[in-house]
Amino acid sequence: MKLTFAHLGDYHIAVKALFETLGVDVVLPPPPTKRTMSLGSLNSPEFACLPLKIGIGNYLEALEMGADTIVMVGGIGPCRLGLYCEVQRQILEGLGCDFKMIVLEPPQGRPDRLLRQVRDIIGAQRISRLFDALRLTWSKLTAIDRLNKITLCLRPFEKRKGDITRVYEASLRRIDEAASPKEVQAAAGNARDAMKSVCKTEGRIGKAEDPLAPRIGIVGEVFMVLEPFANCEIEKRLGEMGVIVDRSIYLSDWAVEHVIKDAFRIFRKSKLLNEMAKPYLCHFVGGHGVETIGSTVAYANEGLDGVIQVAPFTCMPEIIAQDILAKISRDLGIPAMTLVLDEHSSDTGVLTRLEAFVDMIAMSKCRRR
Amino acid sequence: MAGSGYLGVDVGSVSTNLVLIDDKGVLQEKIYLRTQGDPIGAVKEGMKRLRATSGNIEILGVGTSGSGRRLAGVILGADCIKNEITAHAVAANYWMPGVRTVIEIGGQDSKIIILRQGTVIDFAMNTVCAAGTGSFLEQQAARLGIPIDRFGELALMAQNPVRIAGRCAVFAESDMIHKQQMGHKIEDIISGLCEALVRNYLNNVAKGKPIEPPVVFQGGVAANAGMKTAFEKELDTQIIVPEHYDVMGALGAALLACEAKERRNGQSSFRGFDALDRHYATRTLECTGCPNHCEIVNISMDDKTIARWGARCTRWDNTGDERNCLS
Incomplete structure (x- = not known):
């Protein structure tokens, strides 16, 4: 079996570690490129959202490279993502691809089901390795998330444009190569020091070094928030404009919420976000609609200078959130902007809006002082 | 007219506008041209006309705006390259x-x-x-x-x-x-x-x-x-x-260039009117370094590369000219 899965930001490193430790051959699709996008949009329904299209592109490229099994997450709607495993399977079958698709459904109080699905992938004899595999995966996942958070805090203060990105990318390669949680820790520790050394300030990480540096939160649909290829590298671009970025979604937090706690029905932090969102939106609208609202309220309470929502074109939950965002923005006095993204050949429009948004925030910050 | 002033250039999809203001922000000269798909040509033509009408005026600072702001910024040696939203807002608020x-x-x-x-x-x-x-x-x-x-x-x-x-x-x-x-x-x-x-x-x-x-x-x-x-x-x-409704983006860019003067210690990176007689060319190449096939735009002055953009990675960043680092 040669297993493959779609890209999601830098998380392929953790997912790859999981399956490889379990003794499964992994065929990693190349990082999403224009070719991925063209393959995806050529073979997808026009009004499907970007996550489906890029996913199709990833699978086609992986199948070309010899993959024969696809792992995909399921879901229970109303976000269309839950349907995409089936849509993608049919599209690929229609193209004459030969493969097997395994769908991991959310456990919803039945951890045994998830376990059984995993056993089906790796075979019963290897299940004993599961604990080690999960430990390594978890260490990589949390290391990636921690490093990303540092990157977002330090990028505005890098000595030379691009330094932080270079260190971050080199560190990811080292985390990818690490064979044990201990090695992951070491790589992450080195990365942290290396990042500090390419910065102008050597203050505490995570604290705003410059009180005038704008702080902007990124909210929105999970794939768009996490995948730089899809969101025009919004984190990097904002960082290079001098903005400290706060991302509302991290997979390690998400995994705790949606896999572990969902499996055992433990109280979830997302409940907190639900509470925050309640004055504006008290229904589950699918996807990250409620989280987008809740996170925006939370960011306003924390005193961030602005919020940018990123959503794929035709995303219903985010369309609902977008209209509500205008009201939160007025009520709580936090500037908010929505970027609806689809297949782009030029980033100019996005860049113009980002620049204008940052200018706007920087100017009002200057004035308040 | 002699003396000194700040230049604002707004390179839009349809029109390219140039505005010259004095250090109090009063509009001295405005030029409205059709871009006609050739932003470099339009900027050169605009500068030629400005030189003809304003003689040997000293340019204290240059700001560019509009969708062609980067290109114009590189050719002119702009001190301030601003998106059109900020530029229009600055101009509107200055005027009213x-x-x-x-x-x-x-x-x-x-x-x-x-x-x-x-x-x-x-x-x-x-x-x-x-x-x-x-x-x-x-x-x-x-x-x-x-x-x-x-x-x-x-x-x-x-x-x-x-x-x-x-x-x-x-x-x-x-x-x-x-x-x-x-x-x-x-x-x-x-x-x-x-x-x-x-x-x-x-x-x-x-x-x-x-x-x-x-x-x-x-x-x-x-x-x-x-x-x-x-x-x-x-x-x-x-x-x-507003009276100059058609060149507000350029006016905003000029005002921003004037404002940015302090940050530059009074120095402008303007290449000068003479630089416009040089030959500017853009060349596109498709990078084959990865499957992304970025379309790299290479801007050259005579035979020297002065700016490059379009790459997603840092591979093409180094052009040897420090001036294009602002953007």
């Missing part, structure tokens, strides 16, 4: 301190900017839809055989504006043809089109943002009195069109 709403409709995009106490607090921009922009109005004027500068005047002569669907340029056009074949008067159709475009603007760009007076209307389309009247009718408020 206390402005609360800016409606800007240009050749290819339209924007709304909301200001309070001189600071932008909200904005929106529409670029994906051609309805309501200057290009569409021009195209319709050409189709009807009316010179674009008479469009507004005719609209004002309408007695019974017809209802036209303004949601989409394609629908609007077929609706107009339909109305015209039914025998409606051309003034009524044109006026109806203006009203449709205003509705389209309010629905698709302004989207419920609070449009409070004073409202300033700028950009090339502000020349159209029919559009101004349609806005006034729909919003029930006075619409102010």
Whole structure:
């Protein structure tokens, strides 16, 4: 079996570690490129959202490279993502691809089901390795998330444009190569020091070094928030404009919420976000609609200078959130902007809006002082 | 005219505008040109005319704006490269301190900017839809055989504006043809089109943002009195069109260049008028370093590369010219 899965930001490193430790051959699709996008949009329904299209592109490229099994997450709607495993399977079958698709459904109080699905992938004899595999995966996942958070805090203060990105990318390669949680820790520790050394300030990480540096939160649909290829590298671009970025979604937090706690029905932090969102939106609208609202309220309470929502074109939950965002923005006095993204050949429009948004925030910050 | 001043250049999809202001921000010279798909040519032509009219004026700073701002910035050696939203807001607030709403409709995009106490607090921009922009109005004027500068005047002569669907340029056009074949008067159709475009603007760009007076209307389309009247009718408020409505982006860029002077210790990176006699060229190449196949744009002055962009990675960053590092 040669297993493959779609890209999601830098998380392929953790997912790859999981399956490889379990003794499964992994065929990693190349990082999403224009070719991925063209393959995806050529073979997808026009009004499907970007996550489906890029996913199709990833699978086609992986199948070309010899993959024969696809792992995909399921879901229970109303976000269309839950349907995409089936849509993608049919599209690929229609193209004459030969493969097997395994769908991991959310456990919803039945951890045994998830376990059984995993056993089906790796075979019963290897299940004993599961604990080690999960430990390594978890260490990589949390290391990636921690490093990303540092990157977002330090990028505005890098000595030379691009330094932080270079260190971050080199560190990811080292985390990818690490064979044990201990090695992951070491790589992450080195990365942290290396990042500090390419910065102008050597203050505490995570604290705003410059009180005038704008702080902007990124909210929105999970794939768009996490995948730089899809969101025009919004984190990097904002960082290079001098903005400290706060991302509302991290997979390690998400995994705790949606896999572990969902499996055992433990109280979830997302409940907190639900509470925050309640004055504006008290229904589950699918996807990250409620989280987008809740996170925006939370960011306003924390005193961030602005919020940018990123959503794929035709995303219903985010369309609902977008209209509500205008009201939160007025009520709580936090500037908010929505970027609806689809297949782009030029980033100019996005860049113009980002620049204008940052200018706007920087100017009002200057004035308040 | 001799002396010194700040230059603002706005390279838009349809027009390229140059503005020269003195150090108090007073407009000395303005040049409005058609970009005609050749931004480098338009900038060169504009500079040539400026040199002809203003003689050997000393340029203390250069600001660029508009969708061609980077290209123009590199060619001129700009001190400040700013997006058109900020530039328009700065210019509107300079011209009318206390402005609360800016409606800007240009050749290819339209924007709304909301200001309070001189600071932008909200904005929106529409670029994906051609309805309501200057290009569409021009195209319709050409189709009807009316010179674009008479469009507004005719609209004002309408007695019974017809209802036209303004949601989409394609629908609007077929609706107009339909109305015209039914025998409606051309003034009524044109006026109806203006009203449709205003509705389209309010629905698709302004989207419920609070449009409070004073409202300033700028950009090339502000020349159209029919559009101004349609806005006034729909919003029930006075619409102010600034004297230099057509070059507000360039004016904003010049003001920003003036403001940026302190940050540069008074030094400008302007390449000088003579540099415009040099040969500038753009060359596109497709990078084959990865499957992304980025389209790299290479800008050269004579035979020297002065800027490059379009790459997603840092591979093409180094050009050897420090000047293009601002952007």
